Amino acid sequence: MTSHLLPTYARADLAFERGEGAWLTATDGERYLDFASGVAVNVLGHAHPKLVAALTEQAQKVWHVSNLFRIPEAERLAERLCQNSFADKVFFANSGAEAMECAIKTARKFHAVNGHPERFRIITFEGAFHGRTLATLAAGGQKKYLEGFGPVAEGFDQLPFGDIELVRKAIDENTAAILIEPVQGEGGVRVVAPQFLKALRQICDEHGLLLVLDEVQTGIGRTGELFGYQRSGITPDVMALAKALGGGFPVGACLATAEAAKGMTAGTHGSTFGGNPLAMAVGNAVLDVVLGDGFLDNVRKTSILFRQRLAELKDRYPSVIAEVRGEGLLIGLKVVVPQGDLVSELRAQKLLTVAAGDNVVRLLPPLIAGETEVTEAIGMIDRACARLAQAQPPLKKDAVA
């Protein structure tokens, strides 16, 4: 198959024609249960009637006007995001990386306008993923993504995951902020302990640093709370959102307290498309549903059920699944076999999932999923594990005991 697309992705030879709820129909007519959700994007599944209506209604009015004018739908979405979070101010962008760029700039500018332009360095953590622009790649610090792209953007100090003493030691007169994902998504569904987030908050307060959360993957209900930080009892100063915010329409957002955002005045930042009427109409419709009565309760309920059933499979197939981890419906299976083998086998069973770092397979059901979808998925995972277990050498007796 030849394609004129730049081959930066190792794509599966599979294309989809339409979707409905948690299901996708491929061009060959086969149906797939979509627990990839476009990598945590399609929170409301496919072709959700409310999102379809919001987009088509807006499409008949006005698509784009630029931020040289007021955009009422953007003002409304910003207000709702602030009412439901720690934030006072929102900047809309088109992607996670762009939301993160704004977060990084906001943190640096805060210190600059406080008279400390030398405070621009940001502490990050191993296994992080913050996007593919030059600055966000530097923040993520993954060698395989940085190689061959010239000098790495200055200003990021990466530390091992989860060691609070090393964080204390790493702070100096140039430190501006600490940046972390409440659950590392691409890094392998590694959950940051609430105690660790609390300790980071305290360190930030002691040293006048900003706490910046990358909630591009965890935000908008994925963890069972509207935002991942809400289960830790702390609030950040700055937060990036994207993926789920548009339910499949490209949109990102950088949220900040009024204090943290005080340097971001007219002319300091911008985006041609950011917060355009189409994206904002869909974003508001996503919030209508996610903030609706019982929606997040259902996410938590579905999560508990799914994780119980997955734990049973882990016990049945120790030669395939080593660990079930995550928060809400951001679930990772740390596997014994190469994670790509399980992703392929699951696809053969018509279940779509996403590989992650640390040999993990990510299960990202749309947040509208319930018992029916979980039961279907468990059957598929069971069959995939049975096939892979059969292909495995038997475990030693003492390992099974």
Ligand SMILES: *Cc1c(COP(=O)(O)O)cnc(C)c1O
């Ligand atoms: C996906 C992701 C990004 C990058 O988002 P893009 O929309 O691909 O730019 C950044 N941070 C986290 C945590 C992500 O999961």
